[in-house]
Amino acid sequence: MNKVDSASSGLAISGWAVTSPYGIGRSVFSEGLAAGRGTERAIEQGQGPAGTACLVPDFDSRAVLGKKGTRMMNRVTGMAVSTIGDLLRELGSDRLDPDTTGLVVGTTVGSAQSTIDFTRGSLTGERPFHVEPGLIPYAVMNGAAGQCAIWHGVKGPNATLAAGRSAGLLALNYARRLLLTRRAGTVLCGAAEEYSVARAWISEHSAGTDAPGAVLGEGCAMFALTADPTDEPPLATLLAVKATTCSDGDWYTTVRRCVEQATAAAGVRPSDVWMASPSGAAGPAGHAERAALGDLFDLGDRLVCVTELIGETHAASGALQLAAVLSLAEQNPESAELPAVVTSIDESGTVVACLVRLG
Amino acid sequence: MGDVLAAHSRPASDRVVITGLGVFSSIGIGVEEFAEGLRDGRNGVSPISVFDTTGFAHANGCELPGFKPEEWLERWSAEQLGRTSQFAVAAARMAVRDAGLTDAALRERRVQISVGTTDGESQDLDHLAQTWVESGPQDWDPEVARRVGAGRLSAAIAWELGLSDAEALTLATACSAGNYAIGMGFDAIRVGDADIALCGGADAMCRKSFTAFYRLGTIAPDFCRPFDRDRQGILTGEGSGVLVLERLDSALARGAQIYAEVLGYGMSCDAYHPVQPEQSSIARCMRSALSDAGVRPEEVDLVSAHGTGTKTNDVTESRAIREVFSGMPPRTVSLKSMLGHTMGAASALGAIACSLAITHGFIPPTINHRETDPECEIDCVPNESIPADLRVVQNNGLAFAGNNAVVVLGKHQPAA
Numbered sequence: 001m002n003k004v005d006s007a008s009s010g011l012a013i014s015g016w017a018v019t020s021p022y023g024i025g026r027s028v029f030s031e032g033l034a035a036g037r038g039t040e041r042a043i044e045q046g047q048g049p050a051g052t053a054c055l056v057p058d059f060d061s062r063a064v065l066g067k068k069g070t071r072m073m074n075r076v077t078g079m080a081v082s083t084i085g086d087l088l089r090e091l092g093s094d095r096l097d098p099d100t101t102g103l104v105v106g107t108t109v110g111s112a113q114s115t116i117d118f119t120r121g122s123l124t125g126e127r128p129f130h131v132e133p134g135l136i137p138y139a140v141m142n143g144a145a146g147q148c149a150i151w152h153g154v155k156g157p158n159a160t161l162a163a164g165r166s167a168g169l170l171a172l173n174y175a176r177r178l179l180l181t182r183r184a185g186t187v188l189c190g191a192a193e194e195y196s197v198a199r200a201w202i203s204e205h206s207a208g209t210d211a212p213g214a215v216l217g218e219g220c221a222m223f224a225l226t227a228d229p230t231d232e233p234p235l236a237t238l239l240a241v242k243a244t245t246c247s248d249g250d251w252y253t254t255v256r257r258c259v260e261q262a263t264a265a266a267g268v269r270p271s272d273v274w275m276a277s278p279s280g281a282a283g284p285a286g287h288a289e290r291a292a293l294g295d296l297f298d299l300g301d302r303l304v305c306v307t308e309l310i311g312e313t314h315a316a317s318g319a320l321q322l323a324a325v326l327s328l329a330e331q332n333p334e335s336a337e338l339p340a341v342v343t344s345i346d347e348s349g350t351v352v353a354c355l356v357r358l359g
Numbered sequence: 360m361g362d363v364l365a366a367h368s369r370p371a372s373d374r375v376v377i378t379g380l381g382v383f384s385s386i387g388i389g390v391e392e393f394a395e396g397l398r399d400g401r402n403g404v405s406p407i408s409v410f411d412t413t414g415f416a417h418a419n420g421c422e423l424p425g426f427k428p429e430e431w432l433e434r435w436s437a438e439q440l441g442r443t444s445q446f447a448v449a450a451a452r453m454a455v456r457d458a459g460l461t462d463a464a465l466r467e468r469r470v471q472i473s474v475g476t477t478d479g480e481s482q483d484l485d486h487l488a489q490t491w492v493e494s495g496p497q498d499w500d501p502e503v504a505r506r507v508g509a510g511r512l513s514a515a516i517a518w519e520l521g522l523s524d525a526e527a528l529t530l531a532t533a534c535s536a537g538n539y540a541i542g543m544g545f546d547a548i549r550v551g552d553a554d555i556a557l558c559g560g561a562d563a564m565c566r567k568s569f570t571a572f573y574r575l576g577t578i579a580p581d582f583c584r585p586f587d588r589d590r591q592g593i594l595t596g597e598g599s600g601v602l603v604l605e606r607l608d609s610a611l612a613r614g615a616q617i618y619a620e621v622l623g624y625g626m627s628c629d630a631y632h633p634v635q636p637e638q639s640s641i642a643r644c645m646r647s648a649l650s651d652a653g654v655r656p657e658e659v660d661l662v663s664a665h666g667t668g669t670k671t672n673d674v675t676e677s678r679a680i681r682e683v684f685s686g687m688p689p690r691t692v693s694l695k696s697m698l699g700h701t702m703g704a705a706s707a708l709g710a711i712a713c714s715l716a717i718t719h720g721f722i723p724p725t726i727n728h729r730e731t732d733p734e735c736e737i738d739c740v741p742n743e744s745i746p747a748d749l750r751v752v753q754n755n756g757l758a759f760a761g762n763n764a765v766v767v768l769g770k771h772q773p774a775a
Contacts, residue, residue: 049497099643103628107531108508109479115567119488122570128414129573136571137633137759140477141509141531146760149630155640158628158762159539162479162509162529170528177546183626183651198487201496205504243526245517254523348514350527 010357011179012234014186014226017086018323019079020219021054021310024064025086030327032309039310040215048200054217054311055195069151072134074111076194077144079220084148084188087222091186093152102156102184103148104175106167106191108315110141110160113196144192156184164346165279166243167191168318169354172225173241179227190222193316203312206347214282217311221319236326239266239339239355246349251288254351259296259343262353266339273297274338274358275328277321279345280307289345297341304328318344322354329358365653366622367772371608375545376771378615379458379603380711381450381559385421385596386697390457394715396697397723398744403698404582404594410485410566415573417580421596421699422564434519441480441506444515446599446704447561451516454557458603459615462520470525471553472513473543474561474601475536476703477758479509479529481565488567512561526553534665534700535756536560537600537707538764542624544604554609560707561599568702569595575634577669582727583700585666585693586673586735593667596699600707602714607771617771618714622751623652629761636672641679641755641763648753648765649683656684659767660749661722663709665757666693666739667700676757677735690747691737696726706756710766713752717770722747 018025021039022032032039039054047053061070061078065085070078084103088096109115118139121131137143142160149158157178163170168191175187193199195218203216225238242262246254263270276297278289293303306324307313313320321342329335335358344352366374382389385403386396395401403421412418428437431449440448451472455465478484483503490499513527526547530539537560544556562568572578577592584590610617625647629637649656665676673693680688694705694712701708712723721744728741754766 098630099627108510109484110509110531112484112507115484116488116491118571119485119567120492122566123488123492128412129570131570131574133574136575139567139571140533140759141479142533142758142760142762143633145532146628146633146762149628149761150633153630155628155630155643157626158532158630158760159626160531160762162476162531163513163527164508164510166528167510170526173526174528174543177543177550177552180550181546183546198496201499202487202504202507205499205501243528245514245522245525245527247518247521247523257523346508346510346514348508348511348527349518350510350514 010237010239011176011225011227012230013223013236013238014230014234015087015090015224016323016326017083017090018221019056019083020320021056021217023057033324033327034331048197049204050200052215053195054215056218072138074114074138076111076192077138077147080105080144080148080192081151083220083222084152087188087224088152091224096186098153098155100156100185101154102178102187103145103154103158104171104187104189105145106161106171106315107141108162108164108193110143111138111194112198112202114138116198163350164348165281165314165317166344166346166350166352167315169241169342169344169352170243172238172354175225176238176241179225185228186224186226188222188224190319191315192220193314194218214312217313219313219316219320221323233359235359237357239357241354243350243352246351251285252292255289255292255343256296258351259341259353262355266355268339268355270297272339274335274340275302275304275325276341277304277325278343279317280305281345285345289343293343318342366769372606374607375548375604375621376607376610377602377618377714378605378610379454380618380714381453381457381601382711383423383426383446383450384598384698384708385423394719397712398721400724400726400742400744401697402726409564419581420564420594423597440515441483442563443476443480443561444512446563447474447512448515448519450559450599450601451557454601454603465520466522468554470522471544471547471556472516472525472527473530473540473558474513475530475540475707476509476512476560477533477536477562478565478568478702480507481567482563483507485566516557532762533758533760534702535706535758535762535764536703537705538756538766541602541710541766542764545621545624548604548606556604557601558604559601560704562597562702562704564595564597579668583668583696584727585668585696585725586731586737586739587728588730588732590668590673592669594699596701598701598704598708600704600711602710619717619768620771622654622767622769624648624764624766625651626764631761634759636675636757637761638675638679640761641676641757642682644763644765645683648767652767654751654767659689659751659753661689661752662691663713663754664691664693665755666695668695674734677737681736688737690722690740692723692740693725694723706754709754713754713768717749717752717768720746720748
């Protein structure tokens with residue numbers, strides 16, 4: 001059995017990449033966030049009930065990745081493959097051993113659109129098996145992570161985690177365990193969510209308990225988490241991830257307790273926290289989450305909710321929140337060495353708190 | 360070869376054992392019935408009833424027609440959950456009871472909940488597709504739309520048991536997801552994040568999966584015949600399996616029954632093709648699992664193969680097994696001959712079957728077998744189970760997207 005290194009003082013985040021409603025890459029993301037620029041735009045008629053969304057502008061898998069191997073590729077896979085590609089370029093991918101490099105992608109349900117389209121094909125075709133075989137890999141939830149592995153030759157542990165809005169932060173925790181148990185030396189981890197008509201209608205019909213009036217967003221953020229020695233100081237250090245469940249309806253207490261446990265595990269004093277980012281979920285659960293963070297930390301305008309700018313990005317939200325914290329930290333040198341908190345809540349009951357020390 | 364496995368020399372605080380099992384399968388519900396089914400070589404096949412199969416030339420599958428979730432759910436009412444979540448929650452309930460744990464006792468511990476799945480709430484997604492075709496997504500049933508997030512398979516277990524200090528997530532790594540989930544529970548305990556893990560897999564029979572495999576030409580017309588010269592493919596199935604894992608010292612302290620020990624596991628990714636398996640990556644996965652378990656290949660007494668019964672899988676997998684075992688593989692069986700391919704539940708049910716085989720001292724057979732394919736040079740224990748003292752068993756899970764995961768279980772040997 002592999003050795004467990006549970007005494008680790010934290011794992012280095014050695015790189016990150018983002019695809020967001022601001023566009024592809026970290027610089028447009030940073031500029032957009034710094035300017036506090038909203039991204040809600042009108043969408044074409046028939047593209048969903050809301051009439052607006054926060055889309056990655058002009059994102060097209062074939063345009064971004066080329067025509068080879070992308071004919072049937074859906075949007076969520078395109079964003080994941082492209083974002084991982086950006087991350088590997090930043091890291092210098094020749095420095096990674098493919099067999100010990102892991103890949104973890106968080107999701108809600110894969111691509112609801114591809115899945116439903118495939119079955120619609122069976123129901124409307126001349127024969128029930130007259131379906132498009134090229135859609136099959138994309139109609140399964142692990143399609144995006146599998147394509148990322150094929151595209152970039154990453155052969156270590158490859159996992160797809162489904163946990164709704166909590167998926168991004170749980171992907172970090174899964175990656176952390178892969179590193180502590182030496183199953184991987186570096187893990188590329190994060191989450192992706194696409195905008196689609198199917199997802200828009202799922203969100204619309206769920207709105208009673210979920211997020212009334214939430215504008216949908218989409219995007220992908222990926223981080224390189226490593227136990228290997230790095231030449232340069234880390235951009236940030238992952239100190240702790242704690243997940244709990246709200247099973248009594250009391251979101252405020254569940255979030256508060258979860259964050260307190262995470263800060264205690266990380267050895268962080270609440271008064272030292274430089275920034276906190278709640279998921280920004282709409283409705284009473286989201287308000288409770290924000291209130292708990294507001295009560296725990298005295299942060300003023302450094303309680304940052306990116307949902308207001310880039311929309312409700314569901315599975316991608318936790319990863320995009322962390323990306324936002326890292327981006328804002330880069331622009332504020334006084335954040336160096338200070339801790340930051342990212343939290344997530346999902347209507348299924350899952351609550352996650354993630355603690356990082358900024359570079 | 361020594362009598363004591365390297366794994367057994369670790370301290371009890373660093374060993375993880377299986378102390379409870381919950382199982383819903385087409386050949387039996389609950390550990391006793393399931394063990395009986397495995398020993399008798401029961402065939403779970405019947406004509407598919409859950410969706411309209413008109414237009415398909417053949418449509419057999421392995422369903423659970425008599426599943427009554429209301430007998431198991433205490434906090435949820437059955438109509439609040441999709442069929443896959445019902446499977447997952449019912450199996451978790453059964454496993455917790457089997458482990459002799461109360462909800463109150465669980466609430467005092469940190470619990471890792473990980474459920475593997477291929478298709479999540481697939482019948483709900485089928486239903487949404489049907490409504491879209493008939494009238495459009497504006498007419499979707501809100502109750503159904505609300506529950507399609509696959510994370511709910513795991514979160515619903517936490518809610519059913521009233522847990523708060525629980526991390527719940529779903530491993531959506533297709534047909535090896537059950538092994539991924541077991542691995543996650545094992546690691547969560549070993550790194551000190553959890554005291555107990557409820558882990559396994561669940562999937563429900565659905566049109567989408569059946570159609571995909573049918574389109575790929577991999578659905579068998581009658582029975583599933585793994586490693587047979589005339590095998591024609593898989594039969595889709597449904598069910599769920601959940602295992603309770605805890606540290607050995609915790610199990611001993613509360614006097615729990617111990618089915619088997621989780622010795623280790625391994626994962627690899629082919630990074631080769633979305634739907635075709637790749638031999639060297641499968642071999643790498645098995646080697647990594649054996650190394651993690653501290654087990655030499657010659658110490659393995661049985662392999663529970665992924666063994667889907669397709670032309671490609673069985674040749675590729677048996678060659679990878681021969682490669683790892685230097686041409687002398689242990690007996691290698693396919694439970695899918697009996698259970699069909701239960702997708703995300705498959706390797707969880709496989710791990711449960713391995714645990715029961717270790718506990719009761721027998722090897723379940725590969726049924727529907729006529730003549731072993733000379734290209735699959737393994738002893739698949741055709742048609743009838745045999746008694747055997749099993750010390751180490753390897754449970755393979757392979758999947759689309761090249762997501763391989765192998766779990767290694769060992770007989771729990773009380774300290775001398």
